[in-house]
Amino acid sequence: MATIALVDDDRNILTSVSIALESEGYRVETYTDGASALEGLAARPPNLAILDIKMPRMDGMELLRRMRQKS
Structure with a gap:
């Protein structure tokens, strides 16, 4: 089963998108923030x-740069 990571500071968006993806069989x-996402x-x-x-402290573009550095 494929895993999808969602990173967003809006919990309502996380919930609705998660429900949609899980109903399609994804894990x-x-x-809710870039720092916890990097760790996870x-x-x-x-x-x-x-x-x-657009997220506080670490935005999505910075998170992507850091993810690419670690891979």
């Missing part, structure tokens, strides 16, 4: 990551 890991993604790399671009 979904959710994170390092421990359990997903097949796909969907990132919010």
